[in-house]
Amino acid sequence: MNDKKQQSGWEKFIQSMTKANELGKEEDIMMDHDYDGIKELDNVLPPWWTAGFIITIIISVFYYTQVFFNSEHYLQENEYNNEVAQAQEEIEAYKLANPELFKTDVSLLTDDASLAEGKKVFGTYCVACHMADGGGGIGPNLTDDKWILGGGMEKIYHTVSEGGRPGKGMVAWKASLSAEQRQQVSSYLITLQGTTAANPKAPEGDITWSKQ
Ligand code: HEC
Incomplete structure (x- = not known):
């Protein structure tokens, strides 16, 4: 017991937090059982660990009351709904701020300037597969009915925006062309319908549509 007096404050603190049994006095807490020579000491739970455990219990009560009685904010379903509502607001604001991306008017354009723009887009992005005169190659003939x-207009705009059937090669151009460009190129493409291509591909598809 004499050495106890010489303990520093830190050592006392460690001792109070661990309640470790002093070395050399194991017999005091040795338990009776003996498994093939392996014995067990009846150590107390270290107070630091017990304190941590109690704190988690206190936190769980707080957490429980928040989730069930402050459900406006913390119930999963409400949290989800609140976030969706907020995202919806942000989407609306984004749509308002970027009207050109969310153009829903897909009416046929007939003015020369728009058709000239459409022709430019067609010449840049589409001729590789549909040919300059729309006669078709990898892609189908766009001049037949x-x-x-x-x-x-509506279906063609949709095809140009969303692409063709999977694996066919016609991609969704909404990723690279603005709504206006898609409207222009669709309108231009309609001017090709009914014309005679130099080297037309045989008609494909079961849907019949012509301008007239
Ligand atoms: C890599 C080749 C490729 C390019 C580039 C391409 N297309 Fe296509 N396009 C296709 C193929 C293949 C189909 C047939 C899709 C299917 O069968 O589902 C198609 C189909 C279409 C159709 C529908 C035709 C129908 O019979 O219903 C339209 C309209 C069209 N393309 C317009 C365009 C426009 C406009 C562009 C340029 C912005 C373009 N395509 C660029 C390959 C291409």
């Missing part, structure tokens, strides 16, 4: 995915 047979359509795989549907003719008419």
Whole structure:
């Protein structure tokens, strides 16, 4: 017991937090059982650990009351709904701020300037597969009245925006062309319908549509 007096404050603190049994006095807490020579000491739970355990219990009560009685904010379902509502607001604001990206008017353009723009887009992005005169190559003939995915401004705009059937090669151009460009190129493409291509591909598709 004499050495106890010489303990520093830190050592006392460690001792109070661990309640470790002094070395050399194991017999005091040795338990009776003996498994093939392996014995067990009946150590107390270290107070630091017990304190941590109690703190988690206190936190769990707080957490429980927040989740069930402050459900406006912390119930998963409400949290989800609140976030969705907020995202919806942000989407609306984004749509308002970027009207050109969310143009829903896909009416046929007939003015020369728009058709000239459409021709430019067609010449840049589409001729590789559809040919300059729309006669078709990798992609189908766009001058005949047979359509795989549907003719008419609305359907064509949709095909140009969303692409063709998976694996066919016609990509969704909304990723690289603005709504206006898609409207222009679709309108231009409609001017090709009914013309005679130099080297037309045989008609494909079961849908019949022509301008007239
Ligand atoms: C890599 C080749 C490729 C390019 C580039 C391409 N297309 Fe296509 N296009 C296709 C193929 C293949 C199809 C047939 C899709 C299917 O069968 O689902 C198609 C189909 C279409 C159709 C539907 C035709 C129908 O019969 O319903 C339209 C309209 C069209 N393309 C317009 C365009 C426009 C406009 C562009 C340029 C912005 C373009 N394509 C660029 C390959 C291409």
